[in-house]
Every structure is written in structure tokens, then in C-alpha cells.
Amino acid sequence: MKTATLTIGELSARSGVAPSALRFYEERGLIHSTRTSGNQRRYERGELRRVSFIRIAQQVGVSLERIRDALKELPEGRTPTKADWTRLSARWRSDLDERIALMQRLRDTLDGCIGCGCLSLQSCRLYNPGDDLAAQGPGPRKLLG
Amino acid sequence: MKTATLTIGELSARSGVAPSALRFYEERGLIHSTRTSGNQRRYERGELRRVSFIRIAQQVGVSLERIRDALKELPEGRTPTKADWTRLSARWRSDLDERIALMQRLRDTLDGCIGCGCLSLQSCRLYNPGDDLAAQGPGPRKLLG
């Protein structure tokens, strides 16, 4: 039978992530490995799923620290079940929904606001729809906060 | 009458961007200033619009280099017209549309794919809908490429 675990090279090949990055992730506590008698890393197949998750989260602009925090919620001792991943997925979903909404607002604002030449942030209703926001200080709070 | 131009402190206050960052943007060619007889920077009001544009573009993950390239298309000599900004806006809009679509795909995939436990990228139809993609090598190409 084939090996039940993956070498770092295999995990790298399957995930598309450089070995150096995988070591880095491990150092930062995002993934885990066991060692052979010769001190080489061996990865459970489940780590592949973690790595994928990391890359996807990064793609949408989440920092490694936040990703690590999210992954911490997966059980340490046992292999995460489908339910564990589903729970994590649900959390990310709301994050994604927020980010998507932000982007859509951004897009619509670009059309309406840059287009109309009011991007000075001074009196644009799209940027500062309420006086409450203006009172919080300068900057595009509504969109960038 | 009030000053027609802005000092770096005023531009900073109005844009919410630190003076050091504004100098940095200028060094990189993203914004421009004139100088007083005493060598202090003075900004046209239109620069505020540029700064806002920069921050918005950054927010959606565009590098300063790409932002600079986009801003290069604005006329150097004259103050950009509404039409100039509209043209730029249109370009960013398609970028944004792409990114939004990517995120939505990501979100839906997380629901369907992590949820089902197939995030190993090995045989998931959501990740690799066609064999052509699989043939391009490892990694989550469809989503991350």
C-alpha cells in the first residue's frame, strides 16, 4: 500500500505551496506534523485540507494570525470531522458576506461617486450618508473602516 | 479668502492618511505637489480625490504599483475632468466585478466544499470542474489562480 502520510515535498506538490512556506506555517502554528525517526516531517492527509483553507482565506485578505485563530477551533487531538469544517465554513461565510457587501458598495460608489466627481469625501452622501459618521473624524470611514 | 491649496497636514486630516504616507505616495509618483518658496508642499484640492482613490483601491487589494499605473492615465498637465475619473472608474469597475465574482465563488465553494469535507483538492468537482484544470498541475487553480 501507499504511504498513509505525506512528506513535505508531497504536501507541497499537492497543495501548490512551497516547502518553505509549509515550514513557516508550522512554525506559526497553522499546521502540524509528526516526525520520522530521522527527524523528517510527515503530514496527515487532513493537513492538506488545512493548507487549502489557509490559501483560500489568504486570498480573501485574511492574515495568517486570524487564520491561525480560526484553525485553533479545530480539535487538536483528533482528525477534524466534516461537522468541524462545516462550523468553520459557516464563520468564514459571514466574513465573506461582509467583504462581498463591502466590495459591492465600493463598486457602486465608484460608479456613482468618482463618476460624479465628488470623491473629495467632503460632502458626498454616498461616503458619509449620515452626520454621525462625519463626526467620527476624517477619512472614508463608511467604506474603509 | 481661504487658501486654495492644502498643506500636507490638511490633506492628511481630510483624507485620513498620515503625512508620512502622503510623502511616500508622492515619492512613488501616485500624487503630486507644488512647493512654496520655503520648500513646503502644497496640494491642489484635486489631490484629495487621488488619495481617496488610492485608499479605495488598496482596500480591494490592489498594489500601489498598479494604482500608480492606473493614475498615470489621468492627464498630467490639467486637472482631471469628471470624464477622466469616469473612465478610470469604469476600468476599476470590471476589476471589482471580477473580484466580487471570485469571492462569491469562494463563499459558495466553502459552503459546498469544505462543508462536504472534500477540500483536499484531489477530486472535488467544485475545485477542479474539468480535467483540463487538473492537467495544469497542483493547487487550487480555479479559485486561486
Next chain:
DNA sequence: ACTTGAGTTCAAGCGCACTTGAACTTGCAG
């Protein structure tokens, strides 16, 4: 047994986007 590719650690380096500090000059309010 020998070679060779893959793995190991550790320190240093890199690219991006700024920030900070030192040393100095300007400009406006009283």
C-alpha cells in the same frame, strides 16, 4: 557501499507599505 535528491535547522534577506527618529527650517499667532 555509494550516489543523489529530498529533507533538516538556523540566520539572513526581501518586497511591500509605511513609520520613526534625528536634525534641521518655515510660517503664523501673540
Next chain:
DNA sequence: CTGCAAGTTCAAGTGCGCTTGAACTCAAGT
């Protein structure tokens, strides 16, 4: 005219997310 906040330059530092290099060991085919 003076005082002091706000401006200036330049070099160096920061945080993130890795990569690279040196020096070494391990594992597997012939």
C-alpha cells in the same frame, strides 16, 4: 520679534509573509 507647531530630508526600522543560502543528514535506487 519671538516662540513653537508644523514642515523638511534622509536613513533606518517595522511587520508581514515568506525565500534563500549554508551546512548538514536522510532515504532510496543501482
